[in-house]
Amino acid sequence: MNEQLVSMITQLVMEKMGQDTAATPIEASQPSVLKLVETAEAPNTTVGANEPLIKLYNGVAQSVSQGVASSIAQTTTEPAKEFQFEAGDVSDSVQAARKHTPARIGVGRAGTRPKTKTWLNFRLDHAAAVDAVYGEVSDELLQKLNVFQVATKVTDKEEYITRPDLGRRLSDEGKALIQEKCKKNPTVQIIISNGLSASAIEENVQDVYLALQQSLSNLNIDIGTTFYIDKGRVALMDEIGELLQPEVIVYLIGERPGLVSAESMSAYLCYQPRIGTVEADRMVISNIHKGGIPPLEAGAYLGTVVQKILHYKASGVGLVAKES
Incomplete structure (x- = not known):
């Protein structure tokens, strides 16, 4: 320049x-x-x-x-809108659905998230489900029922969850104890196990067991020696059938807990279960708890099912076929 x-x-x-x-x-x-x-x-x-x-x-x-x-610095802003929570009232159709299911429907939300009460209830139910799986049945309950205890090949809860096959086999000590204490060739053999919910056994088994005993006694049906299995699976009834040779096994076991109930129990029944029994030969009465089938009612009903199995000499699909 x-x-x-x-x-x-x-x-x-x-x-x-x-x-x-x-x-x-x-x-x-x-x-x-x-x-x-x-x-x-x-x-x-x-x-x-x-x-x-x-x-x-x-x-x-x-x-x-x-x-x-x-x-050049002025900005235009719209007035802030007051945040509105979702209305507490729900439609008639949702209210009707609530009467027929315990599922979480129509619980509302706060913005994009669940309401605090809904979220806390969910966390509470989840914690109860975890406690049910990892919990143990108390010795006091076993003493009230007057039953002895045996174990499977499972060593701890983690192995029980990851190795179902080990829960279907008795330990050597368990086999010896059963053969020593149990009556051979009973008409009905009742067994109890915590399964996947110790809470279910704690809450329901006493009423179910006593009602079932009374029902079978009224029907003049012979009962074997009841015992408790720690960490058992359903198919374990086959090995017990081989050991004791009963006509019918009734297996009271804790169900897998959900977020609606962690205290639900099932009763599996099978005619002459033996190693190699197929699942179609088993039958189950499930959802036994205070919010489902009342325990006393379930116990009484199981007696009539056992009577029917003995009459037709079949269970599961075979029983349905013979009845029809």
């Missing part, structure tokens, strides 16, 4: 800055002013010699170039 031109521009800038300083003294009461030097003419624009291009008012920059005061 031409050095003479640079010198001229510099001199003009210095002169203008001196004029502005002399003509516009700064007063404490006036707003702060940021002055910019216009480097190019804008078409149809008239700016006074001492008029700043940008002024700062209370920290907000406002442009007065082009003869118009336009805000």
Whole structure:
């Protein structure tokens, strides 16, 4: 660039800055002013010699170039809307569905999330399910029922969950104890196991067992020596059938817990179960708990089912075929 031109521009800038300083003294009461030097003419624009291009008012920059005061920091915001929770009332169809299922329907939400009460209930039910699986049946209950205890080949709860096959076989000590204490060739052999829910046994088995005993006694049906199996699976009844040779086995066992009930028990029945029995020959009365089939009612009903099995000499699919 031409050095003479640079010198001229510099001199003009210095002169203008001196004029502005002399003509516009700064007063404490006036707003702060940021002055910019216009480097190019804008078409149809008239700016006074001492008029700043940008002024700062209370920290907000406002442009007065082009003869118009336009805000560059102003933003438009809509007024905040009050947050509305979902209404507590639900439709008639949802209310009707609630009467027929314990499932979590129509529980509402807060924004995109469950309501606090709903979430806490869910966590509570989940914790109860975990406790049911990892819990143990108390010795006091076994003493009340007057039953002895045997074990399977499972060593702990983790192995029981991951190795179902080991829960279908008795330990050597368990086999010896059963052969020593149990009556051989009974008409009905009752066995009890915590299965996947110790809570189910704690809550229901006493009423079911006593009602079943009474029902079989009224029907003059012989009962074998009842015992308890720790960490047993359903198919374990086949090995017990081989050992004791009963006509019918009734197996009271804790069901896999869910988020509706962690205290549900099942009763599996089978006619002459032996190693190799297929699942179609078994039958089950499930959902035995205070919110399903009442325990006393279930025990009494099991006696009539046993009577029917003995009459037709079949269970499961075979019993259905003979009945029809």
